[in-house]
Amino acid sequence: xxxxxxxxxxxxxxxxxxxxxxxxxxxxxxxxxxxxxxxxxxxxxxxxxxxxxxxxxxxxxxxxxxxxxxxxxxxxxxxxxxxxxxxxxxxxxxxxxxxxxxxxxxxxxxxxxxxxxxxxxxxxxxxxxxxxxxxxxxxxxxxxxxxxxxxxxxxxxxxxxxxxxxxxxxxxxxxxxxxxxxxxxxxxxxxxxxxxxxxxxxxxxxxxxxxxxxxxxxxxxxxxx
Amino acid sequence: xxxxxxxxxxxxxxxxxxxxxxxxxxxxxxxxxxxxxxxxxxxxxxxxxxxxxxxxxxxxxxxxxxxxxxxxxxxxxxxxxxxxxxxxxxxxxxxxxxxxxx
Numbered sequence: 211x212x213x214x215x216x217x218x219x220x221x222x223x224x225x226x227x228x229x230x231x232x233x234x235x236x237x238x239x240x241x242x243x244x245x246x247x248x249x250x251x252x253x254x255x256x257x258x259x260x261x262x263x264x265x266x267x268x269x270x271x272x273x274x275x276x277x278x279x280x281x282x283x284x285x286x287x288x289x290x291x292x293x294x295x296x297x298x299x300x301x302x303x304x305x306x307x308x309x310x311x312x313x314x315x316x317x318x319x320x321x322x323x324x325x326x327x328x329x330x331x332x333x334x335x336x337x338x339x340x341x342x343x344x345x346x347x348x349x350x351x352x353x354x355x356x357x358x359x360x361x362x363x364x365x366x367x368x369x370x371x372x373x374x375x376x377x378x379x380x381x382x383x384x385x386x387x388x389x390x391x392x393x394x395x396x397x398x399x400x401x402x403x404x405x406x407x408x409x410x411x412x413x414x415x416x417x418x419x420x421x422x423x424x425x426x427x428x429x430x431x432x433x434x435x
Numbered sequence: 436x437x438x439x440x441x442x443x444x445x446x447x448x449x450x451x452x453x454x455x456x457x458x459x460x461x462x463x464x465x466x467x468x469x470x471x472x473x474x475x476x477x478x479x480x481x482x483x484x485x486x487x488x489x490x491x492x493x494x495x496x497x498x499x500x501x502x503x504x505x506x507x508x509x510x511x512x513x514x515x516x517x518x519x520x521x522x523x524x525x526x527x528x529x530x531x532x533x534x535x536x537x
Contacts, residue, residue: 265519265520269519269522302522308524309524309525356524356525357524358524
């Protein structure tokens with residue numbers, strides 16, 4: 211299974227995402243000006259500050275040549291994971307519903323958070339058990355996910371809420387404590403916390419983030435079989 | 436045998452005096468975050484500093500954005516806002532046409 215990890219000017223977590231993906235498969239970086247995804251089976255849009263977050267986080271990255279290919283890849287059903295700034299990019303690209311607003315605490319916050327898995331068996335949480343907790347770091351200033359009531363009701367019906375902040379962990383004020391959402395088809399997923407920073411026991415003490423990458427590998431292999 | 440309790444000198448840490456920073460890359464990232472947190476910082480500064488200056492009853496501070504541009508066809512303004520300049524899911528926008536006087 212080959213992961214393609216996008217790299218924009220201002221990305222800063224692409225190397226960690228690359229290293230995390232390489233724990234479960236092959237992975238290569240894709241420069242933002244390249245239209246070719248180089249035969250990748252799955253795409254990771256990493257964290258950082260693409261194009262300096264000018265205008266709005268993710269607003270400019272969304273029009274890059276690499277993202278145009280990722281949008282086509284996603285429309286064909288290819289698995290796409292967006293982490294932090296990547297989540298913002300996918301929302302700006304309208305591949306995911308809603309938008310990310312400034313944190314309710316008005317501050318850049320970096321801390322470990324406990325997440326609850328709301329969906330098991332999907333492309334991104336297939337290696338998780340329903341209701342289990344994942345301990346993963348989060349670090350952002352614009353992580354308050356928001357969608358209007360109508361969108362929330364529709365997403366709830368089609369099972370698009372994938373991860374939720376455990377009680378007391380929602381520091382950014384996301385609506386319904388939502389930490390990660392997928393599209394209706396279930397092949398595009400975005401989350402604010404950073405699974406790629408929780409893959410080695412030595413660093414941070416949690417390897418729970420690896421489950422997201424492992425789930426993607428299983429999904430790609432399952433689709434081939 | 437290297438003593439792990441000895442503080443390792445990094446030129447980046449020493450130069451920039453950022454407590455807790457231990458490698459150059461970390462310093463770079465922190466500086467970057469400081470720079471790009473500008474908008475949130477403006478909001479935070481306004482909401483904390485206004486009461487501190489004695490302006491009571493301040494809430495819901497929002498720091499907005501003004502885009503000024505010359506355009507040949509004003510019909511393009513609305514699609515520009517919808518597609519790039521604003522995110523209509525979470526942002527309102529107003530268009531004001533000023534005579535160029537030309």
